[in-house]
Amino acid sequence: MTDNSRDTLIQLLHLSARYLDDSNHTSFLELFTKDGEYLISSYAPELADKMIWMRRSRDELEDRLAAVNEHEWEIAGIEQTRVLSVDVVSVTDNSARSSSSFSLFHTDAEGRSELYAVGRYEDEWAATKSVWLLSRREVQLKTRLLKLLSPLPV
Amino acid sequence: MPYRLDGHSQPDLPQSHYLDNRIYTDPVVFETEKKTILTDSWRFVCHASELQKAFDYRLVRVAGHELVLIKGEDETIRAFYNTCAHRGARLLRQPAGNLEGGRMTCFYHLWSFDNRGRCLTVSQPSGYKDSSVRRESTGLKEVRLDSVFDLVFVCLDDEAGSLRDFLGDSLIEAMRVPFGSASLEVFHLHRSEIQCNWKLFVETNCEGYHELLHLLNRNTAVSQQEYRSRQWRMHENGHLSFDPAKISYDKLDYAERAEGLLPGMEPNGHAVVNLFPDVMLNCRSTVIRIDSLIPVSPGKTILECRGLGVAGDSQSVRDMRIDHHNEVWGPTGVNLAEDIWAVQTQMQNMKEGSSRFSVIAREEEGPMSDGSLRNFYAEWSRITNLQPHHVEV
Numbered sequence: 079m080t081d082n083s084r085d086t087l088i089q090l091l092h093l094s095a096r097y098l099d100d101s102n103h104t105s106f107l108e109l110f111t112k113d114g115e116y117l118i119s120s121y122a123p124e125l126a127d128k129m130i131w132m133r134r135s136r137d138e139l140e141d142r143l144a145a146v147n148e149h150e151w152e153i154a155g156i157e158q159t160r161v162l163s164v165d166v167v168s169v170t171d172n173s174a175r176s177s178s179s180f181s182l183f184h185t186d187a188e189g190r191s192e193l194y195a196v197g198r199y200e201d202e203w204a205a206t207k208s209v210w211l212l213s214r215r216e217v218q219l220k221t222r223l224l225k226l227l228s229p230l231p232v
Numbered sequence: 233m234p235y236r237l238d239g240h241s242q243p244d245l246p247q248s249h250y251l252d253n254r255i256y257t258d259p260v261v262f263e264t265e266k267k268t269i270l271t272d273s274w275r276f277v278c279h280a281s282e283l284q285k286a287f288d289y290r291l292v293r294v295a296g297h298e299l300v301l302i303k304g305e306d307e308t309i310r311a312f313y314n315t316c317a318h319r320g321a322r323l324l325r326q327p328a329g330n331l332e333g334g335r336m337t338c339f340y341h342l343w344s345f346d347n348r349g350r351c352l353t354v355s356q357p358s359g360y361k362d363s364s365v366r367r368e369s370t371g372l373k374e375v376r377l378d379s380v381f382d383l384v385f386v387c388l389d390d391e392a393g394s395l396r397d398f399l400g401d402s403l404i405e406a407m408r409v410p411f412g413s414a415s416l417e418v419f420h421l422h423r424s425e426i427q428c429n430w431k432l433f434v435e436t437n438c439e440g441y442h443e444l445l446h447l448l449n450r451n452t453a454v455s456q457q458e459y460r461s462r463q464w465r466m467h468e469n470g471h472l473s474f475d476p477a478k479i480s481y482d483k484l485d486y487a488e489r490a491e492g493l494l495p496g497m498e499p500n501g502h503a504v505v506n507l508f509p510d511v512m513l514n515c516r517s518t519v520i521r522i523d524s525l526i527p528v529s530p531g532k533t534i535l536e537c538r539g540l541g542v543a544g545d546s547q548s549v550r551d552m553r554i555d556h557h558n559e560v561w562g563p564t565g566v567n568l569a570e571d572i573w574a575v576q577t578q579m580q581n582m583k584e585g586s587s588r589f590s591v592i593a594r595e596e597e598g599p600m601s602d603g604s605l606r607n608f609y610a611e612w613s614r615i616t617n618l619q620p621h622h623v624e625v
């Protein structure tokens with residue numbers, strides 16, 4: 079890959095956050111490889127183990143996102159803003175890893191904003207024909223006691 | 233004005249068929265519940281698999297009190313107030329762990345206790361030589377603890393009857409499959425903070441009418457004749473069970489739940505047991521969910537959700553159970569977010585007095601009867617001496 083892979087990946091990471099903020103689910107899904115995987119996890123000190131909160135293939139995630147309007151999910155009406163800090167990017171030939179810290183703020187219909195969750199995106203990337211795609215995203219939530227549960231990507 | 237059912241006027245119904253919504257919002261009602269139902273009843277606190285080794289401990293909260301559960305070298309789990317006998321400081325401060333050498337040491341004045349609550353050391357004991365304070369007669373306050381099918385319960389009332397009497401033979405029999413059929417293990421735990429009264433969430437777990445809320449249930453359960461013939465069964469002391477049935481997961485293109493069956497469960501099977509006052513055991517063919525509640529205040533409740541599978545599952549079977557658990561009930565599941573949103577909107581309106589009365593008047597054969605709710609409130613009223621249809625303010 080070219081020398082500017084690192085800059086490209088940082089740009090894609092920020093775009094991934096913006097796509098979710100804007101509920102642009104189509105563009106978010108296009109960031110993944112066909113066999114890409116999406117996970118949300120959180121550590122449970124009570125069991126001293128990592129809990130998997132969501133594990134979906136790209137296609138399964140697409141199905142979930144397509145069903146948003148058929149369900150009664152409060153999250154669908156909440157404005158979201160992600161603040162991202164890309165902490166680590168390491169590139170090896172046609173694969174890469176990145177680790178980013180994020181804060182996710184919610185803004186309700188009355189314009190009240192509050193911090194919803196903090197955590198990390200631990201990402202694995204694959205390059206095909208000079209295009210970087212996510213082969214795996216694991217959202218590691220540090221916030222465990224969420225005020226609002228969401229069946230959607232964080 | 234002619235009578236209208238509008239949520240503000242007292243409904244023209246038998247007293248057992250409607251609720252004064254101040255039962256959810258009034259602080260005096262909540263304090264009464266804390267001193268009665270939440271203290272006197274046997275309360276589920278964890279599954280035995282959460283304490284695997286000798287000296288493993290877990291902190292739990294019951295009726296506002298923090299308790300520590302400790303597994304002893306004799307494999308017995310004991311419960312104590314997490315409070316130093318000396319000056320009341322918090323003894324253990326991590327939610328779970330293993331006691332080094334089976335010993336707890338208070339961080340304030342360094343008194344220490346063993347895993348059976350007996351005092352091991354009183355710091356600088358010479359200062360007590362002229363008083364009755366002696367290490368030998370000092371210890372942690374123990375709380376009654378018992379278990380059925382590895383479900384661990386505590387009771388803060390020393391005078392209450394036994395756990396088995398509380399649950400009753402018919403309910404224990406209803407729990408036998410799958411709880412008594414295999415060695416089970418908790419693989420998932422998460423908590424949610426819900427801005428609602430605890431009883432509102434109990435209600436969602438013991439009435440079938442709200443299944444109309446969920447897209448999944450509309451497609452897989454409500455539309456089925458077999459589902460509609462299911463009955464809620466009333467047991468002693470306010471407990472409930474919901475007849476087993478099969479669910480049509482194929483209608484939502486979900487994989488058929490025939491692999492990795494829990495012992496005693498049929499493919500696509502479903503069975504529910506509700507333990508009074510606030511626990512639901514929701515068993516599907518491949519996975520179990522246990523909901524329990526920690527009422528914090530009239531308008532705030534912590535929901536604790538556990539997922540269980542068979543101890544010693546292979547990794548692939550465990551992964552399948554995790555996915556099945558998460559699909560519907562996990563913190564990112566399709567149904568739980570809907571249930572929580574529903575009860576929070578109820579609470580908001582009740583808190584402001586925008587909704588004064590609720591109706592629980594459905595009388596029919598089948599899962600959508602409100603008989604299960606009336607059964608809950610009959611027991612609630614018996615224990616609290618409060619009237620659910622009228623709160624004295």
